[in-house]
Amino acid sequence: MEICNMHPRELKIENFTYNLPNEKIAYTPANPRDSSKLLIYKNATISTDTYQHISEYLPKDSVLVFNDTKVIKSRIFFQNETGATIEVFCLEPYGENLNYEDYFQKQGSVLWTCLIGKVAKWRSPKLSKKLTINNQDVELSAEIVEKLGDSYVVKLSWTPSEIPFAEVVEVAGVTPLPPYIKRIADKTDEETYQTVYSEHDGSVAAPTAGLHFTKRILDDLSERKIPTLFTTLHVGAGTFKPVKSETMEDHIMHSECMTITLDFLESLLSKIDKAIIPVGTTSMRTIESIYWMGNKIANNPNIEFENLKVTQWEPYETETTHSANEALSALINWIKKHGQTHISVETEIIIAPSYKFRIAKALVTNFHQPQSTLLLLVSALIGEKWHEIYDYALENDFRFLSYGDGSLLFPQD
Incomplete structure (x- = not known):
């Protein structure tokens, strides 16, 4: 059976590994941030540049979604x-x-x-x-x-x-640096292990794809009339949790808390037909979880708040699905009906091969650890081509993991 047709429970984690030498891991950030290398995978072709030019590779109808969580000490x-x-x-x-x-x-x-x-x-x-x-x-x-x-x-x-x-x-x-960085954070890390747009306290790990973005890039996006939306998912230490089971069946996905505002949802809905591109796997988990929350409400308008949590296998075992427009509209109406301006909900969603993306059209992300759920997410988006992309990055001196370089990935039609 092809991986794309498997239930993710059946996936063997050994199929999502590669050799990552220590010298390829970034233990300090690039300076300036936007000088980090950027790998672009589009139309099944790999090219390279730096983050300061990322807007040149985005479709004209792009909408970037950022996670504005703030790393606490x-x-x-x-x-x-x-x-x-x-x-x-x-x-x-x-x-x-x-x-x-x-x-x-x-x-x-x-x-x-x-x-x-x-x-x-x-x-x-x-x-x-x-x-x-x-x-x-x-x-x-x-x-x-x-x-x-x-x-x-x-x-x-x-x-x-x-x-x-x-x-x-x-x-x-x-400041809590990733566990593979065997040093205590210093004053420099307090700034560099934080996105320039961080706002809401709660994370114990940075949404690292956002670390490359600077005011210069955000201004460039504005000049090109590429909208930027900000939402919040607080990143837990579970993001570094290794998959120790042979198959994903026995892996318990970590839970993370999202805070979703009506303003964000209404902005997202107004742009639902555009090329929505999350910056980072946490932003991806957020917008895809939002869909599944809305889908539950569309199926059961009287659902209680405690049942909105998105569980690990829910996307693969839900029989009735609605359009992204319908799901977002249902969620917005549910929040308004309950007299709220925002809600905080947990998600355990695992995005892995066979997942059908409902809102995201591409992804900005770093290079992730072997046998990690983050690598499964990348594979869900671009398929087996992840091997070729990671081999290219290793051979062309890209820096890996949290303080490393990154990529802009478009799935093939």
């Missing part, structure tokens, strides 16, 4: 009573149906799902550290509330309590 280091360092890595806020904007304004305490480095050395009930925020002395404490498999629920609390959590984590934490 989610690695917080404490010392125990003997001086040993213990890391609390905040993965995501603990709880259901959280509004991230409100969550980061919380005062006094918050609950986070965390990884803990050297947890065996955490013997006292609480760990504490002293901070200075706006010339004010602050004490931050961490307390383990519950164990969740490999992670923990940790209560972070601080005094004075009137300071919002956004200010606390900004001072207390360190």
